[in-house]
Amino acid sequence: MVSGSRTGEFQDTMIKRTKGVTISQVADAAGVARSSVSRAFTRPDMLSPETVERIMKAAEALGYVPNHTARALSTGRHGNIGLIVPDIANPFFPPLIQAAQLEADRSDFCIFLGNTEENPKQEDKLVGRFAGQVEGLVLASSRLTDERIRAHAAQLPLVLINRDIEGIPRVLIDSGSGVRQAVEHLAKLGHRRIVYVSGPSNSWSNKQRRTAIRAAASKFNMEIEIVPAVLASYNSGRNAVGAILASGATAAIAFDDLTAQGVLAGLSEQHVSVPVSFSLIGCDDVLGAVTYPGLTSVSNRSNEAGKLAVSLLLEMLDNRSIRDVRYVLETHLVIRGTTTSALD
Amino acid sequence: MVSGSRTGEFQDTMIKRTKGVTISQVADAAGVARSSVSRAFTRPDMLSPETVERIMKAAEALGYVPNHTARALSTGRHGNIGLIVPDIANPFFPPLIQAAQLEADRSDFCIFLGNTEENPKQEDKLVGRFAGQVEGLVLASSRLTDERIRAHAAQLPLVLINRDIEGIPRVLIDSGSGVRQAVEHLAKLGHRRIVYVSGPSNSWSNKQRRTAIRAAASKFNMEIEIVPAVLASYNSGRNAVGAILASGATAAIAFDDLTAQGVLAGLSEQHVSVPVSFSLIGCDDVLGAVTYPGLTSVSNRSNEAGKLAVSLLLEMLDNRSIRDVRYVLETHLVIRGTTTSALD
DNA sequence: ACTTGACATGCAACCGGTTGCATGAAAGTC
DNA sequence: GACTTTCATGCAACCGGTTGCATGTCAAGT
Numbered sequence: 001m002v003s004g005s006r007t008g009e010f011q012d013t014m015i016k017r018t019k020g021v022t023i024s025q026v027a028d029a030a031g032v033a034r035s036s037v038s039r040a041f042t043r044p045d046m047l048s049p050e051t052v053e054r055i056m057k058a059a060e061a062l063g064y065v066p067n068h069t070a071r072a073l074s075t076g077r078h079g080n081i082g083l084i085v086p087d088i089a090n091p092f093f094p095p096l097i098q099a100a101q102l103e104a105d106r107s108d109f110c111i112f113l114g115n116t117e118e119n120p121k122q123e124d125k126l127v128g129r130f131a132g133q134v135e136g137l138v139l140a141s142s143r144l145t146d147e148r149i150r151a152h153a154a155q156l157p158l159v160l161i162n163r164d165i166e167g168i169p170r171v172l173i174d175s176g177s178g179v180r181q182a183v184e185h186l187a188k189l190g191h192r193r194i195v196y197v198s199g200p201s202n203s204w205s206n207k208q209r210r211t212a213i214r215a216a217a218s219k220f221n222m223e224i225e226i227v228p229a230v231l232a233s234y235n236s237g238r239n240a241v242g243a244i245l246a247s248g249a250t251a252a253i254a255f256d257d258l259t260a261q262g263v264l265a266g267l268s269e270q271h272v273s274v275p276v277s278f279s280l281i282g283c284d285d286v287l288g289a290v291t292y293p294g295l296t297s298v299s300n301r302s303n304e305a306g307k308l309a310v311s312l313l314l315e316m317l318d319n320r321s322i323r324d325v326r327y328v329l330e331t332h333l334v335i336r337g338t339t340t341s342a343l344d
Numbered sequence: 345m346v347s348g349s350r351t352g353e354f355q356d357t358m359i360k361r362t363k364g365v366t367i368s369q370v371a372d373a374a375g376v377a378r379s380s381v382s383r384a385f386t387r388p389d390m391l392s393p394e395t396v397e398r399i400m401k402a403a404e405a406l407g408y409v410p411n412h413t414a415r416a417l418s419t420g421r422h423g424n425i426g427l428i429v430p431d432i433a434n435p436f437f438p439p440l441i442q443a444a445q446l447e448a449d450r451s452d453f454c455i456f457l458g459n460t461e462e463n464p465k466q467e468d469k470l471v472g473r474f475a476g477q478v479e480g481l482v483l484a485s486s487r488l489t490d491e492r493i494r495a496h497a498a499q500l501p502l503v504l505i506n507r508d509i510e511g512i513p514r515v516l517i518d519s520g521s522g523v524r525q526a527v528e529h530l531a532k533l534g535h536r537r538i539v540y541v542s543g544p545s546n547s548w549s550n551k552q553r554r555t556a557i558r559a560a561a562s563k564f565n566m567e568i569e570i571v572p573a574v575l576a577s578y579n580s581g582r583n584a585v586g587a588i589l590a591s592g593a594t595a596a597i598a599f600d601d602l603t604a605q606g607v608l609a610g611l612s613e614q615h616v617s618v619p620v621s622f623s624l625i626g627c628d629d630v631l632g633a634v635t636y637p638g639l640t641s642v643s644n645r646s647n648e649a650g651k652l653a654v655s656l657l658l659e660m661l662d663n664r665s666i667r668d669v670r671y672v673l674e675t676h677l678v679i680r681g682t683t684t685s686a687l688d
Numbered sequence: 689a690c691t692t693g694a695c696a697t698g699c700a701a702c703c704g705g706t707t708g709c710a711t712g713a714a715a716g717t718c
Numbered sequence: 719g720a721c722t723t724t725c726a727t728g729c730a731a732c733c734g735g736t737t738g739c740a741t742g743t744c745a746a747g748t
Contacts, residue, residue, distance in 0.1 A: 022704060033728045038706055048726060068476035069422060070704035073413045074733045080456075080477075088442040091435070098432040101459045110473060112424075113457040115445045129454060132412035133424075234632075288578075366734060377698045382736055392696060414734035418703045 021064040030058035082130035082137045084114040091286035096306035103310040176212035178298030178331035183216035190342040191251040193223040199255030237262020257282035275340040293337030301329045365408040374402035426474035426481045428458040435630035440650035447654040520556035522642030522675035527560035534686040535595040537567040543599030581606020601626035619684040637681030645673045
């Protein structure tokens with residue numbers, strides 16, 4: 001499996017690890033009490049300017065850096081937050097993670113990242129592992145039950161992304177709005193029978209999309225069939241193609257772009273050309289115009305969601321209070337090349 | 345900018361934050377000394393089985409969870425490692441991050457994730473921020489100078505990915521091997537003049553690829569021109585198209601797939617069809633067969649690199665020693681649809 | 689029966705900071 | 719000049735664990 005070569009000398013050397021300068025050393029060097037050094041760093045206004053300068057000079061000379069862990073222990077604030085996502089490799093998340101990290105960084109917070117592999121057990125485990133060392137947590141597209149989430153929320157400040165639980169601050173990307181536009185778009189193109197290739201059953205977004213599609217389809221008098229794709233992935237999309245074609249539909253909306261892409265691949269294997277004989281719409285718009293033809297999709301606002309969730313969390317930590325907040329980010333349809341008029 | 349709506353009641357509630365059960369409370373409940381409770385959790389073999397059981401029962405009843413921070417302070421081990429990457433949103437990294445996280449998790453380690461936005465200053469800042477609370481660090485595709493990296497390595501255990509500095513453990517993805525195959529492939533197709541669309545100038549991978557291409561081109565008697573693309577991105581690839589066409593080349597190899605994709609888009613805007621009148625090869629193979637035509641590319645092994653780097657780091661932490669290790673992961677050319685015979 | 693050793697447990701110092709309170713000196717008030 | 723106020727600083731307790739060493743107990747060895 002691992003076929004890499006391995007070269008280099010194997011001279012083991014003991015780690016030299018500079019065993020940090022402590023506050024006491026600085027205090028001695030500056031001829032003050034430890035508490036003064038502490039204050040010089042945390043509330044310099046309490047000390048005379050000259051003392052602060054003397055301490056800072058000594059600290060600098062010694063290369064003193066306050067020990068984060070010790071500080072966290074006595075203050076109870078570690079300046080870290082956790083971010084847990086189901087699948088880092090799913091292109092929906094990297095922009096979210098990036099924006100979250102950036103926002104945290106602006107407040108000098110560090111981010112723990114956890115990947116649950118879509119597995120609630122793993123998610124629970126990670127929450128527990130993080131709980132002790134973060135001030136708060138952002139759960140993106142959590143696969144946990146409402147009960148578990150509530151239980152965790154009782155332990156530490158929590159913000160949810162794409163999960164709607166009353167009483168817990170949450171940021172929701174309303175793909176419903178975009179999905180409704182998608183159905184309307186298909187209706188106008190003359191499609192009468194469509195399928196929804198669904199995603200993970202414990203995904204809130206999936207429920208939301210399915211509901212929106214059902215409602216919109218009935219509004220436009222279209223028939224709708226649900227074809228399950230176990231995971232949000234290329235392969236499950238591809239595997240769903242049989243069922244899709246069997247349904248007799250002329251168009252499909254997939255849970256996300258990855259699934260849609262799998263469907264696209266599966267269709268072309270069956271020599272069904274898109275969009276000529278079948279129309280396809282994705283969700284989350286993570287592929288941009290990369291595919292050919294460019295995939296018609298529903299916009300995502302995952303980066304905004306990530307940023308918003310973190311700033312919400314930091315605000316909560318500042319106020320030491322939680323608010324029952326519910327932010328909704330609306331989406332819209334992005335029309336590209338995979339949709340066109342129905343044949344018949 | 346933020347156009348989301350906002351609803352919900354704003355009943356601020358104070359955070360109830362269960363203020364943890366301490367070791368002393370458990371000790372009292374079990375009628376033992378704090379040290380015994382500590383040992384029950386860390387070295388149960390030192391205690392009589394009955395005592396351990398009694399303590400555990402008391403702990404369970406109270407819902408005691410050892411305080412991570414306190415433990416870290418007294419032992420000096422926090423069970424965290426940091427991972428710093430230049431750009432989370434670059435599809436090269438998510439698999440790397442995911443694999444790293446998974447590997448860390450196997451040893452009950454948590455991962456701090458940092459994003460430098462390709463900015464050395466930001467990278468330095470993050471290393472500093474992390475330094476106090478991690479046992480070791482993985483730097484992926486670092487944009488720092490050798491000096492800075494060496495300086496950091498003196499402070500804490502460090503493993504590099506795609507950066508070759510003697511004395512510091514490193515995992516290298518040898519895109520050279522794949523790139524050589526790419527050049528050979530183009531040579532066999534009859535291309536005599538090619539361009540390399542380069543990436544970030546402080547990127548080790550970029551240097552490596554450029555060097556490999558130069559060497560291989562001269563071996564096959566091909567002319568080679570370097571066209572710079574400031575960042576590794578879609579847009580810089582697109583912007584490079586003018587220079588590419590001006591060079592009179594019939595084929596190009598791009599620093600990475602994103603850049604290649606930008607080039608692809610730019611070419612099609614200029615009505616240059618690929619592969620009919622121009623051949624194009626990417627690097628890192630992050631797009632799979634997504635584009636149409638599928639992009640010929642050089643395989644990446646980023647997930648293996650992430651996993652390897654973390655396991656190397658954990659091993660170092662266990663042994664408390666560093667080894668001058670240099671792992672090399674070889675790559676190969678993946679031929680798809682963007683390359684064909686030269687016209688002339 | 690007396691020594692010796694093994695073993696289980698407690699004591700107290702320590703990790704490196706923060707913070708409420710006490711102290712003493714300088715400045716302000718009448 | 720005596721009295722209060724203000725302000726800078728130090729003392730010592732505390733955050734919640736870990737760990738070297740001392741102590742006491744009990745069984746084995748002779």
